[in-house]
Amino acid sequence: MKDDPSESLGDLILKMKNLSELTVDLSYTALLFDSKEIANEVKQLEEEMDELYYRSRLSILERAKREGTEPLLSVLQVVDAIEDITDAANEVSEIVLEGIDPHPVFDIAMRDTEDVISRVDIDPGSVLIDRRLAELKLDVKVGVDILAIKRSGKLIYDPGEHDFLREGDILIVKGSEEGIDKLREISEEEEDEDEEEELTLEE
């Protein structure tokens, strides 16, 4: 989908918006949890944003040829702002990568927030493999939100209900520690005939 040449300007704007929200969310999290791993994700997202920003500007210019420049000004202002939001968010998490000793306040701040962000790996044989998010309802059942799925080096951000989980996926999740532990437990369950039952037990 990323490399679809017929991708419309609307698609680009929507992707950029989702990406910017995710980046802001993750960047503060990287900082509060002093997580280089998440900070690196943010860095990758920011690079992806640069690419989307470039393509959106091309698309805007292309449209301006047909529609004239003035109607496209608002679009330009929006994509500029979105790119800048992501860039600034990256600055937040860069602090983590720069290896500066985090101010002790971060540790305290971390303990005060209820939600944590963590990664959950989908290992071979997991009962979660080839399940649709709509069917798993992890947000309702274990109170965990999937912010992004990392699959073969690419990040699927803000996955929708229709997305499936696959073997080898790395989930970036947000939720309470208990919720995330629960999700890990479920994920580690091997697929067998009782799977349906086990999943409903999590209700």
Add this chain to the structure above:
Amino acid sequence: MDEEPVTVKEMLIELKDNSELAVYLAYSALMFRDRTIADEVSELEEKIDELKARMRMAAMLSVRNPDDAQKVGPLLKIASAADRISNSASEIAELLQRGIQIHPIIFEALERAEEKVARCRILDESELVGCSLGEADLESKVGMMVIAVRRSGGGWIWGPGDDVKISSGDVLIARGPGDGSMILREIARGIRKLKDFGGEPR
């Protein structure tokens, strides 16, 4: 202005919450074509300006030696970045405030987003009146997370905890799926009941 954060920790959390909220609200303002939400983004932006100034002051006052100076560097960087995030968010919101012609492709794109932000006023008829957010449990019943409450008497509660009681006239800002937004607005107006979505308030 309501109670002000005192410690650096509180200021950091305020910076984080407010800049995140500014981004969500900026997109919602555009999506709803709602000037009042845009105005809220501007207010948040000003609040962050002020927080940034206070953070700077606190940082400067706390420095007694080069070691301290190195420690406050990252804090200042965060404050600047949060400020930049909110400035950009308010540039998005400004499109509505300045009455600039907004290209329909923007609305079309934002309307397709799976997650929506809802803004609703609680009317007397709503069963939410008198409930705490924990009792209402909107997150698991209708999938909506309340990110802010504006009190009818003025003043915001950002990232409200479970113990915050909802009163008539409060404005809730919540995010979640599109269906959830619609349902929440109806519950706020008393047209629908929570029991249709997994039980009455606890």
